[in-house]
Amino acid sequence: MKTVGLLIAFAIAASAAANDTFLIRNVDVYPVTGAEMKGVSVLVQDGKIVDIGAKITPPKGMKVVEGKGLRVYPGMIDSGTELGLSEVSAERVTVDTGELGEFMPQLRALVAVNPESEHFPVVRANGITSVMTYPASGGRGGRGGGGGQIIAGQAALIHMAGWTWEDMEINRSAAVQINFPAIAGRGGRGGNADFPDELVALFGGGPATYTEAKRQYDAQVAKLNEFFDAARQYQKERTANAPGFRRDLKMEAMMPVLEGKVPAAVSASRERSIHDAIQFAEKQHIKIVILQPREIGKAGAELKAKNIPVILGRTEALPENEDAPYDEAFTIPAEAYKAGVKFAFGTFSNEFVRNLPYNAARAVAFGLPYDEALKAVTINAAQIWGAGDKMGSIEKGKWADLMVTTGDPLEIPTQIKYLYIKGKEVDITNKQTRLYEKYLNRP
Amino acid sequence: MIKTFVAALVMLAPLGAEVTVIKNATIMTESSKGTIKGSILVRDGKIAEVGESVMVPQGATVIDASGQYVIPGIIDCHSHIAVDGGVNEGSVSVSSMANIKDVINPDDIGIYRALAGGVTTANILHGSANSIGGQTIVLKMRWGKDAQGMIFEGAMPGIKFALGENPKRAGNPTPARGAAPNTQIARYPATRMGVEDTIREAFNEAKAYKASWDDYQAKVAKGEHLIPPRKDLKLEALKEVLEGKRFVHAHCYRSDEILMLIRVADDYGFKIKTFQHVLEGYKVAKEIAAHGAGGSTFSDWWAYKAEAYDAIPYNAAIMAKKGVVVSLNSDDAELMRRLNTEAAKAMKYGGISETEALAMVTLNPAKQLAIDNRVGSIEAGKDADLVIYDKNPLSNFAKVQKVMIDGQKYFDRDNEVSGRPAKQLEKQRLIDKEKQDQQRQTDAQKKAGQGARRPQ
Numbered sequence: 001m002k003t004v005g006l007l008i009a010f011a012i013a014a015s016a017a018a019n020d021t022f023l024i025r026n027v028d029v030y031p032v033t034g035a036e037m038k039g040v041s042v043l044v045q046d047g048k049i050v051d052i053g054a055k056i057t058p059p060k061g062m063k064v065v066e067g068k069g070l071r072v073y074p075g076m077i078d079s080g081t082e083l084g085l086s087e088v089s090a091e092r093v094t095v096d097t098g099e100l101g102e103f104m105p106q107l108r109a110l111v112a113v114n115p116e117s118e119h120f121p122v123v124r125a126n127g128i129t130s131v132m133t134y135p136a137s138g139g140r141g142g143r144g145g146g147g148g149q150i151i152a153g154q155a156a157l158i159h160m161a162g163w164t165w166e167d168m169e170i171n172r173s174a175a176v177q178i179n180f181p182a183i184a185g186r187g188g189r190g191g192n193a194d195f196p197d198e199l200v201a202l203f204g205g206g207p208a209t210y211t212e213a214k215r216q217y218d219a220q221v222a223k224l225n226e227f228f229d230a231a232r233q234y235q236k237e238r239t240a241n242a243p244g245f246r247r248d249l250k251m252e253a254m255m256p257v258l259e260g261k262v263p264a265a266v267s268a269s270r271e272r273s274i275h276d277a278i279q280f281a282e283k284q285h286i287k288i289v290i291l292q293p294r295e296i297g298k299a300g301a302e303l304k305a306k307n308i309p310v311i312l313g314r315t316e317a318l319p320e321n322e323d324a325p326y327d328e329a330f331t332i333p334a335e336a337y338k339a340g341v342k343f344a345f346g347t348f349s350n351e352f353v354r355n356l357p358y359n360a361a362r363a364v365a366f367g368l369p370y371d372e373a374l375k376a377v378t379i380n381a382a383q384i385w386g387a388g389d390k391m392g393s394i395e396k397g398k399w400a401d402l403m404v405t406t407g408d409p410l411e412i413p414t415q416i417k418y419l420y421i422k423g424k425e426v427d428i429t430n431k432q433t434r435l436y437e438k439y440l441n442r443p
Numbered sequence: 444m445i446k447t448f449v450a451a452l453v454m455l456a457p458l459g460a461e462v463t464v465i466k467n468a469t470i471m472t473e474s475s476k477g478t479i480k481g482s483i484l485v486r487d488g489k490i491a492e493v494g495e496s497v498m499v500p501q502g503a504t505v506i507d508a509s510g511q512y513v514i515p516g517i518i519d520c521h522s523h524i525a526v527d528g529g530v531n532e533g534s535v536s537v538s539s540m541a542n543i544k545d546v547i548n549p550d551d552i553g554i555y556r557a558l559a560g561g562v563t564t565a566n567i568l569h570g571s572a573n574s575i576g577g578q579t580i581v582l583k584m585r586w587g588k589d590a591q592g593m594i595f596e597g598a599m600p601g602i603k604f605a606l607g608e609n610p611k612r613a614g615n616p617t618p619a620r621g622a623a624p625n626t627q628i629a630r631y632p633a634t635r636m637g638v639e640d641t642i643r644e645a646f647n648e649a650k651a652y653k654a655s656w657d658d659y660q661a662k663v664a665k666g667e668h669l670i671p672p673r674k675d676l677k678l679e680a681l682k683e684v685l686e687g688k689r690f691v692h693a694h695c696y697r698s699d700e701i702l703m704l705i706r707v708a709d710d711y712g713f714k715i716k717t718f719q720h721v722l723e724g725y726k727v728a729k730e731i732a733a734h735g736a737g738g739s740t741f742s743d744w745w746a747y748k749a750e751a752y753d754a755i756p757y758n759a760a761i762m763a764k765k766g767v768v769v770s771l772n773s774d775d776a777e778l779m780r781r782l783n784t785e786a787a788k789a790m791k792y793g794g795i796s797e798t799e800a801l802a803m804v805t806l807n808p809a810k811q812l813a814i815d816n817r818v819g820s821i822e823a824g825k826d827a828d829l830v831i832y833d834k835n836p837l838s839n840f841a842k843v844q845k846v847m848i849d850g851q852k853y854f855d856r857d858n859e860v861s862g863r864p865a866k867q868l869e870k871q872r873l874i875d876k877e878k879q880d881q882q883r884q885t886d887a888q889k890k891a892g893q894g895a896r897r898p899q
Contacts, residue, residue: 087746088746088748088751089746090747090748091748118752119746316778318556318777325863326555326556326780326859327559350746351744351745351747355743358784362781362839364839364840365834365839365841410840411840412787412790412837413787414791432745432756432757435725435755435757436725436755436761436792436793440725440757442726
């Protein structure tokens with residue numbers, strides 16, 4: 001009897017003081033999807049935003065956070081990382097991106113996410129609450145065993161806190177990652193780009209001649225198409241439960257892509273690669289998202305017409321060619337915006353994820369409207385990865401993934417005061433702040 | 444004849460006396476004047492006057508910088524741009540005979556890009572493959588000048604040292620996948636112990652070398668006739684270090700190796716001018732300050748290698764608070780273009796003031812390179828190395844509008860942007876011409892090949 005009484009008392013107390021229920025008051029709210037509201041309150045219950053307004057009286061016993069002089073924004077989203085899969089990038093034993101094998105759609109980044117990675121708290125401290133984490137190295141091909149990957153596996157959309165990767169999961173298969181083939185090591189995987197395409201076409205670059213490079217490229221694209229054709233054949237046999245049908249894990253992983261439930265995230269950097277990737281998507285009737293284009297150009301109109309979103313890489317990057325304008329990487333977002341392309345930002349790194357908002361800000365200096373930069377690190381990312389109804393803005397019914405700041409999050413000196421993921425306050429101290437305190441106080 | 448020459452000089456003099464006034468600007472002087480609203484008078488490549496208002500001499504070029512910001516030219520204490528070919532002479536552990544001065548490439552586009560990011564001066568270093576690397580040189584980003592014209596006149600040359608993982612690497616060669624083991628020969632050292640020994644051995648030799656020269660010179664001074672000691676180019680650079688005629692810029696990461704080098708330097712009686720990267724400098728800031736060395740670090744790079752795992756973005760702030768002269772460097776042609784916002788990171792991480800933060804990419808690196816009598820702040824008498832931004836340069840929303848070195852305009856965003864269509868046309872013309880030439884060649888070959896095909 002006594003125990004039951006205690007339990008009831010505990011349950012009431014827990015509800016009133018639940019750690020995902022609270023009110024922030026007197027705060028300036030920047031919802032991203034609407035106009036800012038100054039000096040209002042945000043009510044969070046059971047991890048969700050339930051109300052935003054001037055006059056909200058908190059229920060008795062509810063935790064109240066004073067927001068005077070502070071701002072609240074939705075937590076930011078980096079659409080290109082290898083967080084959780086890579087700890088010290090130069091040390092292969094600490095890196096789990098870049099598996100062997102050309103066609104590996106069955107690989108899942110999520111299961112290799114180390115929740116205790118020191119990168120999570122470091123990145124969180126700058127207001128980032130969720131990221132896309134990819135199976136290929138550097139979010140592309142490159143280092144490790146996976147240099148030759150064409151289909152690298154499934155990228156996961158994760159929250160930046162949790163006891164296990166299951167806790168962190170938002171979508172374990174937010175995209176299947178494809179490194180679209182490139183001519184002469186250009187395009188999809190970057191590569192040496194000292195010469196314009198026209199000259200490479202004349203003199204050759206990479207493989208002995210342009211003709212040879214083109215032949216290799218065509219062979220790779222053909223291989224990719226063959227793999228998709230095989231997957232479609234498998235799909236038919238699977239649906240018909242044809243005699244002798246055998247479950248194949250690679251092919252199973254392709255089904256959601258063929259059904260249009262999961263997009264393919266396709267790396268393609270040059271105008272022509274983007275065009276080819278779009279042609280490929282049309283031919284295979286699949287949904288795609290373009291990763292890390294390094295030029296937009298004529299592809300802009302095509303991307304807009306086909307409604308294909310783009311994940312822009314770091315603006316903090318050098319121009320592709322020696323004779324390209326010095327500000328090429330700074331102006332790509334404005335160019336994508338003017339073309340009407342929907343885009344979000346990705347840092348395609350681990351070490352630089354915390355600088356996500358600064359990459360967006362640099363695009364503003366070079367012509368991107370401010371509001372678009374903010375959207376590209378919040379709501380656009382959520383929408384592109386199929387979580388637009390749950391996160392990416394401050395709206396009723398959405399998760400309380402929030403950052404409370406001292407100012408504009410796109411400006412470097414701004415501090416993050418509090419961070420919430422699904423309404424739970426997340427620690428913004430980390431290895432680095434601890435070392436700071438320790439050595440600042442060294443006698 | 445001489446008269447004519449003098450007359451010519453007199454005629455030319457007024458033409459050479461170029462005068463520019465930048466007015467109505469917010470000037471972040473990085474001097475005792477602080478940040479002021481006012482004007483800068485530039486004459487003959489030097490800053491002649493800075494103040495709320497200056498007299499505009501007749502014939503002066505006037506730049507109206509209303510709403511804009513002027514800062515001293517940015518100085519990068521660690522860069523590898525403008526180097527022709529590789530930056531590492533990795534075949535030996537001590538490569539002090541190699542000199543960056545011999546391989547300056549004034550056509551490197553990195554120079555122009557750095558300029559477009561507000562950099563006017565950079566310390567160009569050898570790579571970090573050797574415990575003792577090559578000789579370094581300070582350059583001004585005078586895009587368009589030849590190699591000689593790039594050199595910062597009178598700046599003390601330096602030498603690169605490197606500790607930790609990079610100089611160890613050649614001692615631990617990794618065979619390529621599938622290659623037979625031990626096909627690559629290991630180069631000493633392979634450990635941090637070996638790095639210390641390599642440096643000690645080199646200075647042991649250098650000390651003896653210096654002694655033989657000192658002895659020789661002393662005797663010659665007394666009138667003795669002697670055969671001089673044999674010149675050794677490797678030890679010559681280290682002798683200069685011992686004599687305080689060449690600065691040591693030491694690449695390092697971990698606190699143990701930083702302390703090690705300080706003690707080695709103490710033992711051999713030389714000074715470390717700057718610790719470069721120095722990512723764990725915050726752990727031994729007291730010792731670095733006591734030695735009198737500067738710290739030239741990254742703002743927030745970490746975890747890209749094992750020795751960068753304890754790197755913290757508060758490094759600059761802690762070192763500064765403990766009395767070290769701190770600069771923020773790039774080591775990278777891309778990062779080099781935005782050192783102004785790297786400075787803002789010192790404000791974010793550790794609460795450094797705006798003025799102090801900006802000093803980390805202007806006055807402080809000037810001090811570290813001992814060129815602060817010439818550059819690093821906006822003061823009368825200093826070189827007119829100036830950058831004009833459209834907004835506060837510590838903001839991500841700011842961009843460089845104009846860059847001046849020695850009073851000459853080397854970058855102008857308006858000209859850069861308006862000049863692009865013409866450049867694009869020129870490029871297209873060159874490509875078309877190349878295509879035509881190729882076609883002509885193919886046609887000629889076809890024509891010649893009609894009938895009997897010549898054996899190849």
